[in-house]
Amino acid sequence: MSAPAPDYITRLNPEQREAVEALDGPLLVLAGAGTGKTRVLTTRFAHLLMTGKARPWEVLSVTFTNKAAREMRERVAAIIGRPVEGLWLGTFHALCARMLRRHAAIVGLQTNFTILDADDQMRLLKQVMAAANIDSKRWPAPGMMAVIQRWKDRGLTPQRITAAEDSDYANNRASEIYAGYQKRLIELNAADFGDLLLHMTEILRTRPDVLADYHRSFRYILVDEYQDTNLVQYLWLRLLAQHEDPNRRNICCVGDDDQSIYSWRGAEIENILRFEKDFPGARIVRLESNYRSTKPILAAAAGLIARNTGRLGKTLRSGRNDACGEKVRVVSLWDSEDEARMVGERIEAARRSGHPLSEIAILVRAGFQTRSFEERLITLGLPYRVVGGLKFYERAEIRDAMAYLRVLQQPADDLAFERIVNVPKRGLGDSGMRAIHEAARAQSVPLAIAAERLAETEALKPKPRTALRELMRGFARWRALNEKEGHVVAAATVLEESGYTDMWKQDRSAEAPGRLENLKELLRAMGDYPSLAGFLDHVALVMETDENAEAERIQLMTLHAAKGLEFDTVFLPGWEEGLFPSQRSMDEGGEKSLEEERRLAYVGITRARKTAVISHAANRRIYGNWTSSLPSRFLDELPAEAIEREGAAQMRAHRMADTPSVFLGQQGLMARRPRVIEAGAWEVKERPAQASGIGKGERVFHQKFGYGTVTAVQDDRLDIEFDHAGEKRVLDRFVQKASD
Ligand code: ATP
Numbered sequence: 001m002s003a004p005a006p007d008y009i010t011r012l013n014p015e016q017r018e019a020v021e022a023l024d025g026p027l028l029v030l031a032g033a034g035t036g037k038t039r040v041l042t043t044r045f046a047h048l049l050m051t052g053k054a055r056p057w058e059v060l061s062v063t064f065t066n067k068a069a070r071e072m073r074e075r076v077a078a079i080i081g082r083p084v085e086g087l088w089l090g091t092f093h094a095l096c097a098r099m100l101r102r103h104a105a106i107v108g109l110q111t112n113f114t115i116l117d118a119d120d121q122m123r124l125l126k127q128v129m130a131a132a133n134i135d136s137k138r139w140p141a142p143g144m145m146a147v148i149q150r151w152k153d154r155g156l157t158p159q160r161i162t163a164a165e166d167s168d169y170a171n172n173r174a175s176e177i178y179a180g181y182q183k184r185l186i187e188l189n190a191a192d193f194g195d196l197l198l199h200m201t202e203i204l205r206t207r208p209d210v211l212a213d214y215h216r217s218f219r220y221i222l223v224d225e226y227q228d229t230n231l232v233q234y235l236w237l238r239l240l241a242q243h244e245d246p247n248r249r250n251i252c253c254v255g256d257d258d259q260s261i262y263s264w265r266g267a268e269i270e271n272i273l274r275f276e277k278d279f280p281g282a283r284i285v286r287l288e289s290n291y292r293s294t295k296p297i298l299a300a301a302a303g304l305i306a307r308n309t310g311r312l313g314k315t316l317r318s319g320r321n322d323a324c325g326e327k328v329r330v331v332s333l334w335d336s337e338d339e340a341r342m343v344g345e346r347i348e349a350a351r352r353s354g355h356p357l358s359e360i361a362i363l364v365r366a367g368f369q370t371r372s373f374e375e376r377l378i379t380l381g382l383p384y385r386v387v388g389g390l391k392f393y394e395r396a397e398i399r400d401a402m403a404y405l406r407v408l409q410q411p412a413d414d415l416a417f418e419r420i421v422n423v424p425k426r427g428l429g430d431s432g433m434r435a436i437h438e439a440a441r442a443q444s445v446p447l448a449i450a451a452e453r454l455a456e457t458e459a460l461k462p463k464p465r466t467a468l469r470e471l472m473r474g475f476a477r478w479r480a481l482n483e484k485e486g487h488v489v490a491a492a493t494v495l496e497e498s499g500y501t502d503m504w505k506q507d508r509s510a511e512a513p514g515r516l517e518n519l520k521e522l523l524r525a526m527g528d529y530p531s532l533a534g535f536l537d538h539v540a541l542v543m544e545t546d547e548n549a550e551a552e553r554i555q556l557m558t559l560h561a562a563k564g565l566e567f568d569t570v571f572l573p574g575w576e577e578g579l580f581p582s583q584r585s586m587d588e589g590g591e592k593s594l595e596e597e598r599r600l601a602y603v604g605i606t607r608a609r610k611t612a613v614i615s616h617a618a619n620r621r622i623y624g625n626w627t628s629s630l631p632s633r634f635l636d637e638l639p640a641e642a643i644e645r646e647g648a649a650q651m652r653a654h655r656m657a658d659t660p661s662v663f664l665g666q667q668g669l670m671a672r673r674p675r676v677i678e679a680g681a682w683e684v685k686e687r688p689a690q691a692s693g694i695g696k697g698e699r700v701f702h703q704k705f706g707y708g709t710v711t712a713v714q715d716d717r718l719d720i721e722f723d724h725a726g727e728k729r730v731l732d733r734f735v736q737k738a739s740d
């Protein structure tokens with residue numbers, strides 16, 4: 001008789017067990033939310049180790065977030081009963097960055113290349129476009145960046161762009177600009193995010209020796225959230241998985257087509273269909289029992305997603321014993337403040353009855369929505385954290401400090417050098433900067449080296465010369481200090497001696513103390529990393545703030561960031577036409593983008609174990625304007641038997657009592673409305689003309705065009721470069737300051 005199965009296996013249902021025990025050969029697990037896909041992947045990893053099929057470093061596992069990677073590491077450790085080291089476990093970007101450091105030379109980079117953030121990428125692209133004499137008014141850089149990113153998502157290097165893939169942007173000069181941008185990146189010894197995958201895929205495609213090495217070292221590949229891979233990620237996976245020996249193509253992907261929510265970032269659901277073609281004989285396992293949510297929550301989610309067409313189709317039934325549970329609440333509120341108050345009250349009540357705060361999440365469609373909840377939670381003294389985004393590291397003082405550290409690490413980092421050479425002010429005006437640039441060009445050296453040489457000559461005026469000399473000698477000293485005393489001491493010294501901390505100490509603005517606090521926090525964070533290089537990589541890669549992951553806090557995040565997670569209680573506010581579904585999906589994308597919004601709603605509801613509270617407000621104040629809004633069509637699509645509505649009656653009373661307002665018409669809030677709502681659904685009651693207080697350089701949000709940066713202000717007109725919609729001129733009363 002064979003030995004009894006270990007208990008990590010007996011805890012699985014038969015289908016899950018099949019997916020875990022089929023260790024060899026290609027395997028695709030296709031299943032709905034909460035059916036244990038991630039659990040299968042984690043258990044499979046542990047099983048590979050326990051059966052001796054692979055050693056920890058012979059398994060390549062891809063997760064969608066850093067947080068998921070951390071969880072998987074912990075769970076594997078728990079199953080095998082000891083910590084595991086040397087894992088190839090992380091996001092596509094993190095794994096590719098690590099690989100690319102080994103093979104940087106093949107694409108002309110050095111091992112210590114810098115990973116640029118979005119800001120630096122944009123600045124670099126603008127420089128390249130200016131040098132190519134592209135009219136930036138007509139052809140704004142963000143549009144070009146979108147083209148480049150699309151190419152990178154599809155694995156297209158400049159050489160691989162065919163006529164069919166080409167873009168007519170900037171009068172058919174897009175591929176030329178792309179080539180110029182890539183060339184500059186290499187010169188700067190830098191890579192942007194897209195490059196990590198692009199370069200690695202190119203290396204694996206063109207260097208059979210490198211590929212063979214990886215085939216030898218990775219015996220098994222595991223991929224979570226497979227439905228959201230884009231083409232270049234797929235190509236990378238396929239290269240690594242297609243071992244010449246067909247018996248060694250051990251790749252296991254798990255995913256759910258109903259949760260594909262990243263098509264705007266190039267994700268291709270077709271990758272699921274491609275898998276069966278590229279890996280003939282792949283085993284497909286379906287899981288149908290949901291272990292996460294109660295029956296009403298599942299019913300609500302299933303009813304909603306059933307409206308989508310073109311699904312692969314799945315069954316989902318509750319696998320929980322206690323699955324009866326309460327209905328999904330749909331709460332109608334008067335305005336967004338009421339909505340925040342309602343959420344706050346319910347959280348307080350939950351806390352009083354002993355619910356841990358970390359089991360409560362508020363999931364929003366758009367980042368700007370968090371503000372009202374944050375304010376409310378602060379007022380109530382309820383601790384929370386905003387998950388996702390590089391929030392902390394996006395703050396100006398942190399970016400400045402990071403730029404100092406990047407120059408310290410890598411003198412060739414021109415973008416970082418430019419950012420800090422005159423911060424604090426060192427009297428380097430335009431002419432001083434020009435002199436540095438000219439010297440750099442003439443000697444073909446990075447700006448920092450040119451500046452170092454220039455500072456020791458008489459070329460500059462006395463004041464800037466002395467200041468620059470001090471700075472450049474400082475860098476030499478700080479580098480030595482980094483070697484000797486470590487990066488934390490070096491960083492603290494840099495900030496002091498460069499005058500950067502002093503700059504904020506002398507600043508009288510209300511934000512200055514907070515900025516100094518942030519700088520201290522940065523030094524604290526650095527201590528968690530063994531070296532400066534390690535820390536810089538971490539900051540470039542980490543997509544979420546990692547502080548206090550386990551602390552008792554309410555979690556605020558976007559629906560996109562919530563994928564794969566689960567909470568006892570989930571609040572889903574702002575279900576209003578124009579917000580969710582987003583105005584953009586309604587205006588531009590047609591049925592297809594509407595379906596993606598619906599999948600996002602499905603992801604949102606299925607995060608909840610026990611309680612889901614969906615809400616919408618009839619009025620929203622957006623930077624001084626009251627806008628009225630209709631309840632989201634998704635609310636009508638929830639099956640009646642799974643939900644319980646609250647608040648509609650009070651709302652009607654409220655409306656009759658104190659407002660002659662226009663937006664509800666005669667039928668009342670819950671009345672049926674036409675399915676297609678035009679852009680005018682957001683009836684904007686204009687605020688009286690007055691100075692908006694929005695200045696050049698500020699980040700703003702516009703209902704239709706999304707986020708952007710103000711490039712010029714004239715009376716009540718703003719020129720705005722929108723991240724996705726390009727440059728536009730709009731009236732200031734139609735935009736609000738971006739809250740993040
Ligand atoms: P998503 O699509 O949202 O990523 P998923 O399919 O990855 O979901 P998991 O997160 O792996 O699902 O599992 C959902 C929940 O169900 C987890 O709390 C998990 O521990 C639990 N679970 C999974 N399988 C079982 C099982 N056989 N018995 C009991 N609980 C289970």
Ligand code: MG
Binds near residue numbers: 038
């Ligand atoms: Mg999962």
